[in-house]
Amino acid sequence: xxxxxxxxxxxxxxxxxxxxxxIMSAKDSTLFTLNPVGTAIWQAADxxxxxxxxxxxxxxxxxxxxxxxxxxxAENFVGNLANHGILLVSDEPIAVVKPPAGxxx
Amino acid sequence: MSLMQELGxxxxxxxxxxxxxxxxxxxxxxxxxxxYLDHDDHGEMTxxxxxxxxxxxxxxxVFFLTFSGGEVFMRMDFFDILxxxxxxxxxxxxxxxxxxxxxxxxxxxxxxAIQDVxxxxxxxxxxxxxxxxxxxxxxKRSVAGIRLLREHGVKVVIANVLMMQxxxxxxxxKALAKDLGAEYTIDPTVTPMMDGDREILKxxxxxxxxxxxxxxxxxxxxxxxxxxxxxxxxxxxxxELPCSAGHTACYISPYADVFPCVQFPLPSGNLRQQKFLDxxxxxxxxxxxxxxxxxxLPVCSGCNHVGTCTRCPGLAYMEGNMRGPSTQDxxxxxxxxxxxxxxxxxxQKAATTRGLVQIAAFSPx
Numbered sequence: 001x002x003x004x005x006x007x008x009x010x011x012x013x014x015x016x017x018x019x020x021x022x023i024m025s026a027k028d029s030t031l032f033t034l035n036p037v038g039t040a041i042w043q044a045a046d047x048x049x050x051x052x053x054x055x056x057x058x059x060x061x062x063x064x065x066x067x068x069x070x071x072x073x074a075e076n077f078v079g080n081l082a083n084h085g086i087l088l089v090s091d092e093p094i095a096v097v098k099p100p101a102g103x104x105x
Numbered sequence: 106m107s108l109m110q111e112l113g114x115x116x117x118x119x120x121x122x123x124x125x126x127x128x129x130x131x132x133x134x135x136x137x138x139x140x141y142l143d144h145d146d147h148g149e150m151t152x153x154x155x156x157x158x159x160x161x162x163x164x165x166x167v168f169f170l171t172f173s174g175g176e177v178f179m180r181m182d183f184f185d186i187l188x189x190x191x192x193x194x195x196x197x198x199x200x201x202x203x204x205x206x207x208x209x210x211x212x213x214x215x216x217x218a219i220q221d222v223x224x225x226x227x228x229x230x231x232x233x234x235x236x237x238x239x240x241x242x243x244x245k246r247s248v249a250g251i252r253l254l255r256e257h258g259v260k261v262v263i264a265n266v267l268m269m270q271x272x273x274x275x276x277x278x279k280a281l282a283k284d285l286g287a288e289y290t291i292d293p294t295v296t297p298m299m300d301g302d303r304e305i306l307k308x309x310x311x312x313x314x315x316x317x318x319x320x321x322x323x324x325x326x327x328x329x330x331x332x333x334x335x336x337x338x339x340x341x342x343x344x345e346l347p348c349s350a351g352h353t354a355c356y357i358s359p360y361a362d363v364f365p366c367v368q369f370p371l372p373s374g375n376l377r378q379q380k381f382l383d384x385x386x387x388x389x390x391x392x393x394x395x396x397x398x399x400x401x402l403p404v405c406s407g408c409n410h411v412g413t414c415t416r417c418p419g420l421a422y423m424e425g426n427m428r429g430p431s432t433q434d435x436x437x438x439x440x441x442x443x444x445x446x447x448x449x450x451x452x453q454k455a456a457t458t459r460g461l462v463q464i465a466a467f468s469p470x
Binding site: 010011012013014015016017018022024026029031033 | 109112116119121123163167168191194195196218260
């Protein structure tokens with residue numbers, strides 16, 4: 001199975017509130033909130049780290065969850081966000097032209 | 106509760122300033138007859154100062170950031186500011202008259218994923234709009250700017266401030282907004298000058314005109330619902346906060362002054378002398394604003410409208426007491442429901458009651 005890489009879309013607005021990420025899509029002004037697990041994935045979405053590594057390093061290490069189940073959930077989650085234009089997903093590393101300075105705040 | 110309301114409540118519970126308006130300049134190419142600002146430059150923040158403040162706002166948890174003025178495009182560095190704000194992932198809105206928006210500006214606003222651009226249009230007729238902005242050709246240029254923004258996929262909201270000068274033109278502006286693919290919103294409030302001068306209030310709508318507006322379904326939707334009498338006042342209503350000003354929102358002037366809201370000119374700190382979070386958390390003025398609840402309003406707590414009135418503490422402040430009534434909002438409540446406010450009844454009584462001390466003039470015998 002090939003690696004999956006994810007990067008935050010630069011067209012969204014995002015800010016953490018009490019450990020949960022608020023994300024506003026500029027495309028359709030839809031507001032999303034991510035729970036702490038989703039927030040951890042979002043913050044780690046640098047375009048360079050494979051999703052499987054993110055799950056292992058950021059999710060399994062911090063949350064009480066089985067690795068296989070966590071990866072499956074993460075893939076569904078990532079696909080969902082990609083459909084909304086919030087995350088970019090590729091089977092190759094994604095070059096982020098201008099890293100958003102406040103993405104992890 | 107909608108997701109937006111839920112976020113607002115969470116921000117309130119945690120003391121997070123989720124929403125900030127920053128005016129980057131008071132300079133403007135228009136001279137609108139109802140404008141509350143002094144357009145001279147008394148020492149605007151530099152680009153570096155604004156960047157530093159934006160860093161602090163991001164750190165404080167600000168998510169919704171509105172840039173306004175004056176006219177934002179009077180600043181040559183406005184796109185530098187916008188780019189920096191977007192790099193910090195704020196949800197950015199821009200208020201402009203769009204006069205200076207050309208294709209390249211529209212494209213950049215699109216590329217920066219600006220949430221929306223709000224443009225004030227006073228009339229669909231140039232002779233009326235331009236007589237309000239005092240800038241010949243302004244309607245033509247603003248509409249051209251809006252058209253370019255829409256062609257580039259930028260969401261536009263047309264704000265229609267209602268005054269005596271343009272009252273009959275709201276339907277025309279609404280139709281223009283539809284034609285341009287823009288949203289349309291009305292604002293029936295004219296705000297006193299920042300220095301307290303109330304002369305421009307005479308441009309605003311009186312009660313008879315407000316009545317017409319509030320009974321027009323094109324303006325307010327369901328008029329029966331909009332104009333229904335206030336429900337009985339409950340304990341929950343008495344514990345409600347007046348608005349988000351100072352609680353989850355604040356305003357920053359081009360001179361780095363912090364106020365509870367753009368319409369609430371209570372000086373609360375200055376970001377050239379203090380850090381934003383110091384002002385937000387420790388300003389005596391903001392903390393005073395935070396104690397205002399319906400229950401402790403000396404006049405309004407006894408008013409039937411207390412639960413449904415749009416009472417603005419900033420307008421009340423400019424009338425002399427931020428805990429007092431805002432006469433403009435009393436008039437709106439009255440125009441909406443036909444029921445006078447406690448403040449109106451009080452004034453009526455005072456006008457018809459003779460004072461204890463009387464001065465009488467005696468003619469010489």
